[in-house]
Amino acid sequence: MEAQDSSIETHDLTVIYNKKPAIWNIDFLLPKGKIIGIMGPNGSGKSTLLKAIMGITEPNIGYSKIFNKPLDEVRDRVSYVPQRQSVDWDFPASVYDVVAMGRFAKLGLLKRLTEEDKHIIKDSLEKVKMAPFANRQISQLSGGQQQRVFLARAIAQRADLYLMDEPFVGVDASTEEAIINLLKSLRDEGKTLVVVHHDLHTAQHYFEWLVMMNTRLVASGPAEEVFNEQVLTDTYGGTLTTLSKVANLLQEKSFPMRHK
Amino acid sequence: MMNFLKEILSFLSFSEPNVKVVFWGSLVLCGISGLVGTFTLLRKRSLIGDVISHSVLPGIALAFILGKQKNLIYLIIGATITGWISTYLVDYITRNSKIKNDTAIALILSVFFGTGVLLLTHIQHSGNASQSGLDQFIFGRASAMNMTDVWLFAGAGIIIIISTAILFRGYTLISFDEGYARAIGFPVEWLKLILSITTVITVAMGVQAVGVVLMSALLITPSAAARFWTNNIRVLTILAVVFSAFSGVFGSAISYTYQGMPTGPWIVVVVSLIAFISALTGSKTGLLKSLLLRRSNNRKILKENTIKIFYPLSLQGTPEKYYSLEELSVASDTPVKILSKGLSVLKNDHLIEGNSSLGFRVTAEGRRESRAIVRKHRLWELYISRFMNLQPDHVHDDAEGIEHVITPEIEKELEEELNFPLLDPHEKEIPYDQL
Structure with missing residues (x-):
């Protein structure tokens, strides 16, 4: 794969939390038009990777490009679904209000919602089967419904690339199925979907491309090639001892990772 | 009681010239603190509000020492600067040290407030003739304002209202989901900066009426009270402004009527009363x-x-x-x-x-009703015996409770799901109106 054909390119991407790398030299090219899974154990930096790609967390070293361009040039083509638990669902807002936020990506701080925007919001609600709940307070939603609302907000952005952080966590079986069907129909429209996931059983069925990581990148490639015993052991079978020793040294002695 | 009401009415009739100043001053100061406070509450920064309000005191004292007189503009500038430094320090300590947010808040609050009280004491002992009345900033005294002050507050208030209206969408989004706001390219750092400057200025002005000790109550309580009435953020904001402006006017009316009483405690008593009543009767979560x-x-x-x-x-x-x-x-x-x-x-x-x-x-209607409730009871018995795998002798107690909840829509669903059964698990007839 060449860089110009990629949906996401990361180059030596490193984020340091509390003097210790949370992700370390993540370097890959991801294809377009595929459902891509990012997998790894808890605390392996999956969410941090998404946040670094989306510019929510500033990477300390390295960079990432989207559609071979810096994020700021293609921001309107990228949509992000944060973890459901990352917000307070007691916030005074309705389902419609939250999905409308998806249109703010285009409208910015000031422009009002047009008829077309309103149509897109309704359409997005229908795609996740939440249209009857448009006026419902978000505090009254179940976990699965909350996740659908977040997805509807992302769809309302009408982006080409979707980054989703653990959309399958804590949702009921019917929502899980609805989400995967939605992902497939978006893929069929030519969109690229990058999904942080941790359930190994479903991984093979859901994803066409897999990124396996544990702070460092273990493997990135077509699911059938990557999903083998060796890679799984490398990803989940504990951290590399020497690597984590070095990471701890960096933290203890406050060494900088790079110096000029 | 009648006497009290009469006094308040005479206040509101503006019979004394100074009353007008107190009225408009408290209205503006408290109104904008309700507005700005909505986002303090929604961003879960209530305690930061407390830090700011206590930390404006050293700024006021320093401005007095340096300016050698009680000039309101100097005092507000001084208050804004130390208030701002305090929030910055809390965020800085939380981000860059092992000290947690609550500890940082307690630390900065006491250091700044302590310094403020120290400086104030120093000023009072210095024998400066114009120092009288500086201690009014501790508990607030609305009657110390003059018309020029009120015009200044009104001007600043209008700027705050307009900027909040313009940036409302941005403030809402960073309050709900800051990460998403960043992801869609909103200028999150700028929004946070402007909101926090607005908050500090609001507090710096508000201490005139409410005082540094109780200012944070006026920032938070109105929107907390409004939260009991609505789930819509626009309505919430407007209600918060109405509640706080009302408390401001009413509280200063009481304190004005009884000369010598500080304003802040009365305003806070009124706004707390509103919050209490809202908790009892509010349409959303009201106990009533x-x-x-x-x-x-x-x-x-x-x-x-x-x-x-x-x-x-x-x-x-x-x-x-x-x-x-x-x-x-x-x-x-x-x-x-x-x-x-x-x-x-x-x-x-x-x-x-x-x-x-x-x-x-x-009556005929009564007969229909009695059939309806028995029908619901028996449908439910059949439903749970089938779908919860219960023995027929175990279903009655459950149905006794559930029969009252079943709506006509649910009843229809039950009938369809069970394919219009004729008998319940006890082989008793399920009475339909027409078969």
Whole structure:
């Protein structure tokens, strides 16, 4: 794969939390038009990777490009679904209000919602089967419904690339199925979907491309090639001892990772 | 009490010239703090509000020492600077040290407030003639304002209102989901900066009326009270402004009427009262509402349980027959006291006719009702015996409770799902209106 054909390119991407790398030299090219899974154990930096790609967390070293361009040039083509638990669902807002936020990506701080925007919001609600709940307070939603609302907000952005952080966590079986069907129909429209996931059983069925990581990148490639015993052991079978020793040294002695 | 009301009315009639100043001053200062405070509350930064309000004190004192006089603009600038430094320090410490946010808040608050009190004491001992009245900033004194001050506050207030209206969408989004706001390219750092400058300025001005000790209550309480009434952020903001402006005016009216009382405590008493009443009666989570709901539920249960008694009776006897209270009590195994209460509800709703000497019988509507409740009961028994795998002798108690909750829509779903059954698990007929 060449860089110009990629949906996401990361180059030596490193984020340091509390003097210790949370992700370390993540370097890959991801294809377009595929459902891509990012997998790894808890605390392996999956969410941090998404946040670094989306510019929510500033990477300390390295960079990432989207559609071979810096994020700021293609921001309107990228949509992000944060973890459901990352917000307070007691916030005074309705389902419609939250999905409308998806249109703010285009409208910015000031422009009002047009008829077309309103149509897109309704359409997005229908795609996740939440249209009857448009006026419902978000505090009254179940976990699965909350996740659908977040997805509807992302769809309302009408982006080409979707980054989703653990959309399958804590949702009921019917929502899980609805989400995967939605992902497939978006893929069929030519969109690229990058999904942080941790359930190994479903991984093979859901994803066409897999990124396996544990702070460092273990493997990135077509699911059938990557999903083998060796890679799984490398990803989940504990951290590399020497690597984590070095990471701890960096933290203890406050060494900088790079110096000029 | 009458005297008190008269005093307040005479305040509101602006009979004294200075009253106008106090009225408009408190209205503006408290109104904008309700507006800005909404986002302090929604961003869960209530304690930061407390830090800022305590930390403006050293700024006021320093501005006085450097300016050598009580010039309001100097004082506000001084207050804004130290207030700003305090929030910056709290965020800095939280981000860059092992000290957690709550500890950082306690630390900065006490250091700044302590320094403020120290400086204030120093000024009071310095014998400067114009120092009198600086201590009013501790608990606030609205009557110390003059018309020029009010114009200054009004000007700043208008700027704050306009900027908040323009940036409302941005403020809302960073309050709900900061990460997403960043992801879609909103200028999050700028929004946070402008919002926090606005908050500091609001606090720096508000201490004139409320005082540094209680200012954070005025920032948070109005929107906390408004939260009991609405789930819409725009309505919430407007309500918060109304609540706080009202408390401001009313509180200063009381303190003005009784000369020498500080304003802040009275304003806070009024706004707290509003919050208390809102908690009791608010439309969203109000305790009163749940109390009323429980009452209406109990009435429905009593009514349906009583009408149910007539169902087996109307199957055996002639429908025209009147039954005495005792007969009904025996037939249903219900104490007379509860039964007569239920009967009076039924009569009120025209489901039965008769009286205690003649006896009671159901009306046509009552017969329909009694069939309906029995039908719901038996449908539910059948439903749970089938889908919860319960033995027929285990389903009755559950159905006794659930029968009252089942709406006509649910009933229809049950009928369809069970394919219009004729018999319940006890082989008893399920009574439909028409077959």
